[in-house]
Amino acid sequence: MNKPRALVVGMGIGGLATALRLHDVGWESVLVERAPERRGAGYFVAMFGSGTSAAERLGVLDTIGDRTSPGAITYDVERDGRRRPGMGYGDVPGAPRLLLRGDIESALYNEVAPLADLFDSVHQVVMPSWHTDRVVLVGDSAWCVTLYSGMGASSAIAGADLLGTVLQRNPGNPGRALREWEMRLRPFIATHQELGRQELVTFIPQTRRDKRTRTIMQTLLGNPTGKRVMQRILAPKFRPKAIDVAAA
Ligand SMILES: Cc1cc2nc3c(=O)[nH]c(=O)nc-3n(C[C@H](O)[C@H](O)[C@H](O)COP(=O)(O)OP(=O)(O)OC[C@H]3O[C@@H](n4cnc5c(N)ncnc54)[C@H](O)[C@@H]3O)c2cc1C
Known part of the structure; x- marks a missing residue:
């Protein structure tokens, strides 16, 4: 029997993870990429539980690695160059892996290959549907959650993982698989x-009140007791980042 085939457009995290997962479930992928060469290390990203669970199933978690350093400090840099300790993903609940975007992309690329300046604006993509007929969008092209959410890489890899699972569960019926997905x-x-959307004000305070809140948080994070208190306060907000949405 001929293997089902997929045309995967884009070799970012979403595209590569999709090709890898589809291979697992017996599909053949043709990948196309418009950039003339692969990007390097790229910017810093955090990977939460949703992403690490999917990456583990895809067999790339060890290669992705972990650049988290227990003593690392995040700094806020003022316009005049002064810096002071700020809040970073190393301080939040959920123990996300701290990585460079390229760590994830390279790990996926290395698996997939044998088989086959900062943004100047931030846009969230909200679409009424992510698929039509046999065409499906995965990752930023479908739902770009933005860097403020810290879940773009995790959701791209989890979305790809789940896509393979539903296609496997609905052989010969991609329509039903995509609806389920x-x-x-x-x-x-x-x-x-x-x-x-809510986190926008943490990254880019919009009002004096936002700025004050941020300063209080930074002050609290400056000492171990304050940090523990902040982590307890923030824990419910960070729980959804660990949901293994792609679990079979
Ligand atoms: C500053 C910053 C910080 C971030 N921090 C985090 C974080 O802490 N945690 C986190 O999880 N996420 C973070 N993200 C988001 C995360 O990097 C993205 O959500 C993730 O990389 C999305 O992967 P993707 O494959 O969907 O898209 P992309 O990585 O954009 O890949 C899409 C690929 O498709 C190619 N392409 C586009 N159009 C075509 C076409 N017509 N034909 C062929 N190829 C095409 C592009 O060249 C590109 O290679 C951050 C983003 C930024 C900018």
Whole structure:
């Protein structure tokens, strides 16, 4: 029997993870990429439980590695160059892996290959549907949650993992598979899009009040007791980042 074939457009985290997962479930992928060469290490990203669980199943978690350093300090840099300790992903609950985007992309690329300046604006992508007929969008092209959510890489890899699972579960019926995929993923993505919108003010304070809140948080994080208190306060907000939405 001929293997089902997929055309995967884009070799970022979402595209590569999709090709890898589809290979697992017996599909053949043709990958196309418009960039003339692969990007290097790229910017810093955090990978939460949703992403690490999927990456582990895809067999790339060890290669992705972990650049988390227990003594690392995040600094806020003022316009005049002064810096002071700030809040970073190393301080939040959920123990995310701290990585460079390229760590994830390279690990995926190395698996897939044998088989076959900062943004100047931030846009969240909200689409009424992520698939039509046999065409499906995965990752930022479908639901870009934005860097404020910290879940773009995790959701791209988890979305790809789940895509393979539903295609395997519905052989010969990609329509039903894609409906099932979207139905399961939508509430998860909606949560992270909403959290991303809420987190905007943490990254870029919009009002004096936001700035004051941020300063209080930074002060608290400056000592071990304050940090423990902040982590307890923040824990419920970070729990959705560990949901293994792609678990079979
Ligand atoms: C500053 C910053 C910090 C971030 N921090 C985090 C974080 O802490 N945690 C986290 O999880 N996420 C973070 N993210 C988001 C995360 O990097 C993205 O969500 C993730 O890389 C999305 O992967 P993707 O494959 O969907 O998209 P992309 O990585 O954009 O890949 C898409 C690929 O498709 C190619 N392409 C596009 N159009 C075409 C076409 N027509 N034909 C062929 N190829 C095409 C592109 O060249 C590209 O290679 C951050 C993002 C930024 C900018």
